Amino acid sequence: MAYVILLLLLIGVVWLVSAPLRHAAATPSNERGWEPMQRLDLEAARDAKYREIRDAELDHQTGKLSEADYEAIDSTLRAEAIELLHQLDAIAEEREPGEDEARDAR
Amino acid sequence: MAQLGRAILLLDLGVCIYGIFASIRGARTRRGDWVDSGRRAVYALAGLSVVAFVVLELAFLRNDFSFKVVASTSSTTIPVFYKLTAPWSSQQGSLLLWVTLSSLWSSLALFLTRRRLRDIAPYAAAVLLAMEGFFAALACFAANPFQTTPPAQTPSNGAGLDPLLMHPSMMFHPPMLYSGYTLMAIPFAFAVGALITGKLGSEWIRDTRKFALAAWLCLGFGIVLGARWSYTELGWGGYWGWDAVEDAALMPWLITTAFIHSIQIQEKRGMLKVWNVSLVLLSGTLAIFGTFLVRSGVLDSIHAFGASTLGVPFVILLGIMFIGSVGLVIWRRDGLRTEHRIDSLLSREAMFVLQNLVLVAMTFVIFWITLFPLISEAITGTKVSVGPPAFTPFVVPLALILVLLAGVGPLISWRRATVANLRRHFIFPVAFGVVVTILVLALTDAGRKPLAAAMFGLGAFVIGTVSQEFFRGTAARRATTGDVWPIALFGLVRRNRRRYGGYTAHLGLAVMLIGVAASSSFQHSRNATLRPGQSVSNDGYVFHYVRPTAVATSERVSFGAIIDVTKHGKQVTRLHTMQSFYPSTNGADGFIGRFFDSANADSTIGLDSGPLRDIWTVAAANLNPLLPLIAKGDKEFAGFYNSALKADRTHDPHIGAARLNTELNNQLDAFNLCGTKSAGLNFWQCRDRAVEGIVAQYLKRPYPVQFLLIVSPMVAWLWAGALIIVIGGLTSLIPASLFARRRSTSPERARVAVRELA
Numbered sequence: 105m106a107y108v109i110l111l112l113l114l115i116g117v118v119w120l121v122s123a124p125l126r127h128a129a130a131t132p133s134n135e136r137g138w139e140p141m142q143r144l145d146l147e148a149a150r151d152a153k154y155r156e157i158r159d160a161e162l163d164h165q166t167g168k169l170s171e172a173d174y175e176a177i178d179s180t181l182r183a184e185a186i187e188l189l190h191q192l193d194a195i196a197e198e199r200e201p202g203e204d205e206a207r208d209a210r
Numbered sequence: 211m212a213q214l215g216r217a218i219l220l221l222d223l224g225v226c227i228y229g230i231f232a233s234i235r236g237a238r239t240r241r242g243d244w245v246d247s248g249r250r251a252v253y254a255l256a257g258l259s260v261v262a263f264v265v266l267e268l269a270f271l272r273n274d275f276s277f278k279v280v281a282s283t284s285s286t287t288i289p290v291f292y293k294l295t296a297p298w299s300s301q302q303g304s305l306l307l308w309v310t311l312s313s314l315w316s317s318l319a320l321f322l323t324r325r326r327l328r329d330i331a332p333y334a335a336a337v338l339l340a341m342e343g344f345f346a347a348l349a350c351f352a353a354n355p356f357q358t359t360p361p362a363q364t365p366s367n368g369a370g371l372d373p374l375l376m377h378p379s380m381m382f383h384p385p386m387l388y389s390g391y392t393l394m395a396i397p398f399a400f401a402v403g404a405l406i407t408g409k410l411g412s413e414w415i416r417d418t419r420k421f422a423l424a425a426w427l428c429l430g431f432g433i434v435l436g437a438r439w440s441y442t443e444l445g446w447g448g449y450w451g452w453d454a455v456e457d458a459a460l461m462p463w464l465i466t467t468a469f470i471h472s473i474q475i476q477e478k479r480g481m482l483k484v485w486n487v488s489l490v491l492l493s494g495t496l497a498i499f500g501t502f503l504v505r506s507g508v509l510d511s512i513h514a515f516g517a518s519t520l521g522v523p524f525v526i527l528l529g530i531m532f533i534g535s536v537g538l539v540i541w542r543r544d545g546l547r548t549e550h551r552i553d554s555l556l557s558r559e560a561m562f563v564l565q566n567l568v569l570v571a572m573t574f575v576i577f578w579i580t581l582f583p584l585i586s587e588a589i590t591g592t593k594v595s596v597g598p599p600a601f602t603p604f605v606v607p608l609a610l611i612l613v614l615l616a617g618v619g620p621l622i623s624w625r626r627a628t629v630a631n632l633r634r635h636f637i638f639p640v641a642f643g644v645v646v647t648i649l650v651l652a653l654t655d656a657g658r659k660p661l662a663a664a665m666f667g668l669g670a671f672v673i674g675t676v677s678q679e680f681f682r683g684t685a686a687r688r689a690t691t692g693d694v695w696p697i698a699l700f701g702l703v704r705r706n707r708r709r710y711g712g713y714t715a716h717l718g719l720a721v722m723l724i725g726v727a728a729s730s731s732f733q734h735s736r737n738a739t740l741r742p743g744q745s746v747s748n749d750g751y752v753f754h755y756v757r758p759t760a761v762a763t764s765e766r767v768s769f770g771a772i773i774d775v776t777k778h779g780k781q782v783t784r785l786h787t788m789q790s791f792y793p794s795t796n797g798a799d800g801f802i803g804r805f806f807d808s809a810n811a812d813s814t815i816g817l818d819s820g821p822l823r824d825i826w827t828v829a830a831a832n833l834n835p836l837l838p839l840i841a842k843g844d845k846e847f848a849g850f851y852n853s854a855l856k857a858d859r860t861h862d863p864h865i866g867a868a869r870l871n872t873e874l875n876n877q878l879d880a881f882n883l884c885g886t887k888s889a890g891l892n893f894w895q896c897r898d899r900a901v902e903g904i905v906a907q908y909l910k911r912p913y914p915v916q917f918l919l920i921v922s923p924m925v926a927w928l929w930a931g932a933l934i935i936v937i938g939g940l941t942s943l944i945p946a947s948l949f950a951r952r953r954s955t956s957p958e959r960a961r962v963a964v965r966e967l968a
Contacts, residue, residue, distance in 0.1 A: 124246035
């Protein structure tokens, strides 16, 4: 019994780890499913910027930031966020149309 | 099935080696198929390890004493619940648990990043597999949980589980700690990957931050469960003894606390990259260091597995991790530089930096004092033991500063703050802290412990701060949305989970440290020896020893005491405490004496817990008056046994053993063992009767019993604070997608955002 279980496990492991190598011929292996690092980095920076804008807004609403400070910080943060979004747009335009939708659908 | 387990462990090792090769090959050749294959090796490792662990659990449940680990840590008499937890009470089983948990968490991390972190993830997979391979190799070759004994030598029953480990916390405490340790390996591995590839942007931080937070949460919860076990099981009345293994878990937790704060500065401002990556590498290394302390036996600890041969492999691993980490940071120092500077010292980021310094200082102090016995031994040849008094003068002031910063941080905005705003925000929390301090000083005797009084004041300041933050935030949300208070509060927390999860954790920390300060500084402890009917007072409470209790079962013999606690003549509570003795397997303890072996005993405390005070009692059974009876029983039963043995030695040894068994299992008619009427009973039944008879003597005579009686204020605050911290951590961990109504595409998000931001 133990030998049968072991054999099944061995077959399962080999099947699992070799699957990408077996299918490599059918799919271009170096680009499958990967998101470009540059875009991911920009998205991470954008999300952090959004959080910062929300934090500044909440700090202002709860009276931690003066009106003048808030306006200065908020306009700086929004300008930085727009710059990041433009960079993201530029990357998106370089890619095939519809690629993003296909990826997000995955 | 043991063969299956051993084969799986070897397969584990093979999968690790293959996965490392495939991941590195994939990363170097930029071949996605090899990278995928390497990642799948981690999934395979997780699956195999789970099967191996199930095989081990089944051996425990089936009482398969051919497994050495089952024979040494389980028995037929322990409850099923503890049979399930017994695997991790041993070095061998806990190594397998480590590999299983680590591979499961690694699989989750690599699955979530399977389409991201293209360059970093393969190296992270290789690092994770290398660490898991290390533990799998130890389980294979140094402490194999699937080692067996030949059938002829297989015992009919096991030695049993250490009584101290038969506690509900033991079901969750070790898996929680191990989850914390193994989760810390994930940010560590991704940090190594980021340093190797030079991709030091924000992406890897975003994807691994949640694992750092989960590690922090699991490790913290595990530490508190351990404290609870200590408080309710070890019979000394404390929950934290600055034990080496406790310290080993606390150090990576403190460093991770620093990291989950300072990482926000890197996310927002792109600053502190060297600092953050160093903290991640340090916490990963300290997690392995903690494991080294538990498993090597270099330092004495009640939590350690004792002396073992695993020290050297761990020292080598630690050396590689430490030197490799330092080397990588130095190599990538240019990529880790930042041009940004902190705008103002009156900003939240400045407070975070200060808090980080305090946490690192605290870790350094704990590290130094914990290792001091080893250092002193290396220099002077004498191992100096250190205890709580060595830690207190350093840790308490740092803890006070930490609590102060936990209150100040939330009151200051990011980037800059004006003095006028600060004044407005500080008024209520400071006033609250001052009023509480004055009340505490006026109404209690806290003045004799100034540091504890300061902790009350600072804790109240933090509670005031967090309350004010929640109130002002909810009010601001109400002003915007017009929602009623509860809806506005829910909406506020939902939109700002990290911020308000963090504030909740700060509240928990304050509550917890108030509990620690009160219970450690104002505890009233008294030792008393009482006979039934006698009383003694402690901190205004009168403890009356009503009567003894005694129970003998096949599992254990328990001697207890019923205590009535009164105050000003009114009954407060009735407590039952007992000490239980589990039969030892050492033949030298005697046929009767093995049931009364104090080395195989545990305590069940009598506890009345309330929000403002705990009444805690334990009794050490006084067996001295019973010793002559026990000795007499040992002598008589040994005499009978030896005479039967002698008679059977005249025959063939195998036949002799069978005859001896038959003789001992036959009904005895002609003997009167230890005053027990033996008619109709066999030798073993006679022995059980004799044990019951001795136990009954304990009830008949008013023997004096030694009690430890403790009245501790506010211990419950410690547990409540820990629970609040867990709630805060979980709030911060909730993914944004849980609240997302619809998933929008990247270009769509960008277009909407540009419109809104412009």
